[in-house]
Amino acid sequence: MTTSSSIFDCGERLMDGTILIYGATGYTGKLIAKAAVERGVRPILAGRNIEKVTAVAEPLGLVGRAFDLGAAAILDAALKDVSVVLCVAGPFSATARPMAEACIRNRVHYLDITGEIDVFEAMALRDAEAKRQCVMLLPGVGFDVVPSDCLAAHLKRRLPDASDLKLCISLGDDMSRGTAKTMIEAIAAGTRMRRGGRLVAPDRAEAGSCDFGEGERATFRVSWGDVATAFHSTGIPNIEVHFEATSAVEAFVRMPRLVKSFLGLGFMQSFLKARVDHMPEGPGEAARRDGRAILVGVARNDKGGSVRSRLRTPEGYALTAATALDAAQRVAAGDVKPGFQTPSLAFGADYILSFEGVTREDVNA
Incomplete structure (x- = not known):
């Protein structure tokens, strides 16, 4: 690992190593908190409701x-x-x-x-501000986007003059309530x-195919x-992402634009999110243990050259618990x-290979 020399300039405060997990009462937050304790890490667990936070923290000895995120002084x-x-x-x-702003103000590194x-684009716009405060802004340290970002960087390394990148992902239908609510917010976009x-946002979601x-x-x-x-x-200028056409994905992408616009209205968003609260919290232990995800990336250049690589990983939520905790530990150290x-800019294109159960092959090496 490469440690930035600017840490010394930024002072010892950024070196004491305390990690705070905000949202620890949610499905993924609880997975990460449990993984932390198993690895001997002692984060502070946080959320909006002290009773819910205590119910997660006390059994783990944390x-x-x-x-709340609404008041700067409290944050x-x-x-x-x-x-x-x-x-x-x-x-x-x-x-x-609000959390990133508080981190920048207080010279605390921010991950999510x-x-x-x-959110990624908004974080990128704060690059200069964060640098002035010697703060790292590293969003996307879960399944989205650690494996796919590392795969993209690997493909760029294989084909430095790539102009087009296509990523295909196969991961199944299971999702947590938080993921479902995020997808609901994205409907109208x-x-x-x-x-x-x-x-850009074309009128139609293009169908395709991929060999996983x-x-x-x-x-x-x-x-x-x-x-x-x-x-x-x-820096590749043309990028698109495809999912394997499971029933849930197909239902979402084939939804008429007018329907998507209607579902994007405030009252419909509230209704749909309320329905999500009746879903199971997320995939069970067996599903996390036995599940797998496959990512295939293809990069092409303007001369007709192309490279293809395939990445196999553990189930998405299991991998998120591992990558998010590891990234936080690295930054704290x-x-x-x-x-x-991004994950690959911070830790390198091969970062994803440091996790158990991850393999990568260059299909047309």
Whole structure:
């Protein structure tokens, strides 16, 4: 690992190593908190409701803390003894901005597990501000986007003059309540991609296909965090992401634009999110243990050259618990690059290979 020399300039405060996990009462937050204790890490657990925080923290022997994100003074006080915030409270459209602002003010490093394109872009715009404060902004340290971002960086390394990048992901239908609410917020935005370096939202989600290792499977283009992060990591101007066409994905992408616009209205958003609260909290232990995800990336250049690589990982939520905790530990230990970063920019294209159960192959090496 490469430790930034600016840590010394930024003072000892950023070196004491205390990690605060905000959103620890949610499905993914509890997974990360449990993983932390198993690895001998003692984070502060936090959320909005002290009773819920205490119910998670006490059985793990951890300290709990409750605060809302609405008041700057309260946030500043809550972060006074913290080196790293790992925000796992979504939707991040509501939580990322106030928490990141507080981290910048208080010179605390900020990490989250967002997959929201607008959040990534907003964080990138704060790069200079974060650098002035010697603060690292590292959103997307979960399944979205650690494996896909590292895959994109690997493909760029294989084909330095790549102009087009296509990522295909197969991961199944199971999701947590937080992920479902994030998807609901994204309904009205349409399916986004990057063309000529700019984010665009075509009227229709393109169908395609991908060989995940057992022959061609149908896919649909979706809005995924790499439309933002892979551009910042690689500079490739044309980027799109496809999911394997499971029933849930197909139902979402084939929804008429008028219906999506209606579902984007405030009262419909509230209704749909209330329905989500009746869903199971997230995949069970067996599903996390036995599940797998496959990512395939193809990069092309303007000369007709192309490279293809395939990445196999553990189930998405299991991997998120591992990558988010590891990233927070690395940053708490001083592995820091101030400013906006992506996982591959922070830790390298091969970072994902450091996790158990992850393999990568270059299909056309």
